[in-house]
Amino acid sequence: MEDDGIGYSKSGLVAKMRESGNVHVDGDVTFKLAEAYGFCWGVERAVQMAYEAKKQFPDANLWITNEIIHNPTVNDRLGEMGVQFIEETAEGKDFSGCKEGEVVILPAFGASVHEMKLLNDKGVNIVDTTCPWVSKVWNAVDAHTRKEFTSIIHGKWAHEETIATASFAKTYLVVKDMKEAQYVCDYVLDGGDREEFLAKFKNAYSEGFDPDTDLGALGIANQTTMLKGETEAIGKLLEKTMMQKHGVDKLNDHYMVMDTICDATQERQDAMYKLVDDKPDMMLVVGGFNSSNTSHLQEISEDASIPSFWVDTHARLDADTNTITHRLAHGELVETKDWLPAGKVTIGVTSGASTPDKVVEDVIDVIMATKKKMSGAPAR
Ligand code: SF4
Known part of the structure; x- marks a missing residue:
């Protein structure tokens, strides 16, 4: 599958759904994708800047002051590339390991004035991905x-x-x-x-x-x-x-008052309200568990009384037992057995602003594998 390196697939199932009216039917399951979902431009920009920093400073020690965005897959990938995370201690962030001339990436949601001053004083190269x-x-x-x-x-x-x-x-x-x-x-x-x-x-x-x-x-x-x-x-x-x-x-x-509401958050929320109006049988919300915008998408669905399952990776689903471990808008982690019903089902799908499409596709794959097992057909 074509992938631009940040998990934003241009030819995977999600991209295909986008091209075919945001709907995908596979056997008994109809997936309806929200009109706006997933990576916002601020997040895409931040991730691309971080990857570019790695290319432009191949031999330097690279640090990041926090998760660049709230998505475990993207953060793990940066870790694999050798980007080190500044450690959070009881006294605050520990910048002691980071030395003059090294590279420090600031995440999409910014850094405090205090942190920026401290890093300037240290003489590090700052790659500031703060969203405009x-x-x-x-x-x-x-x-x-x-x-x-x-x-x-x-x-x-x-x-x-x-x-x-x-x-x-x-x-x-x-x-x-x-x-x-x-x-x-x-x-x-x-x-x-x-x-x-x-x-x-x-x-x-x-x-x-x-x-x-x-x-x-x-x-x-x-x-x-x-x-x-x-x-x-x-x-x-x-x-x-x-x-x-x-x-x-x-x-x-x-x-x-000044207008400071981000378009991306607004678009994803509006698309979620529209998806809720379509009354799918259930909703799948994909995004990091510490992602605030994802929690709000889940909240919209819960408020509309649609069974809604928020997961951060496909590892939360077990195809053999038809079990899902999912989070509710207000934080509880819940395990639901037999969550996928037998027969036809329509599932609304959305994802938070820091979620690569690939993560959504991996979840959909497990859903399809679960349905196949339920019907006794061999999983693909
Ligand atoms: S959700 Fe909005 S403010 Fe946050 S990174 Fe994306 S575009 Fe920027």
Whole structure:
């Protein structure tokens, strides 16, 4: 099979499905591929830059500050090529092994200001694969900081992208969902228990953050892989709250919004909603288990009450026993026996922005092998 070296096959089954209306029928199984799925251009670009770095610095020690993207297959491949991962210790990342003149790759979701300064001071060659859409969010946060606004970041405080984004802000608060945003807005309008606020958002705000003094002027920013609709709803809620609190004529002094929602995340989510509307019997979601955008694709399917199976590699499926080990949107790993039904079945298929097509194809192969075993036919 033709492969461009990063697992983005141009002639495999997924490519064929794309050419034939995103549908593939094999015996009793109909696969329906989402209209937008898999590698986004930011991820493809990052992986290509990392491979190019290896070519251009063949004899140098190559490091990467984190997984380049959230996909085990791609990261393993980089490891095989000799790229070393900076170790994460209890005190943070250990850059001690990395020396002047060596090459350090920054991942697609960026690195913190602190890390970039440290690497500059070390005199290493930096290959910065940060996605331009992530940089756009940083520009928004930088604009908040210059106006002395607090950045409200819709994201997960422990996610590397959000850590990097927060490092550009002087004052920030990370909210993970609408519920948390509502709590913040209620505090802005009616006040509340300061200690409870600080305990609730522990680890999610900048040093010295005080809800009594730091919620007067707000700007919204987002982790690029969060649900687009939720980011927009949080933005609207903050805007309304600031209008109510300070008056509509003073809104611009108290609230800042810039369009920083990545097209790729939006397209994949929209395509998932469309696929859900087609009501397949079940959904297959392929992507790294620590991939935030993949978890949101799974969430859309779960919310629509369609049985949905999120796996990161084909190794999660066992054709002999018709068993799958899969993850739910909110983190639990579940083993389901007899997950494929006998007879005809339509399976919706999508994959996260950091998933090579080859990984999806390997999963489909095991599904077909399972069906063949169930029907007693020899597997191909
Ligand atoms: S999902 Fe969007 S922001 Fe993230 S790497 Fe891809 S294009 Fe960039």
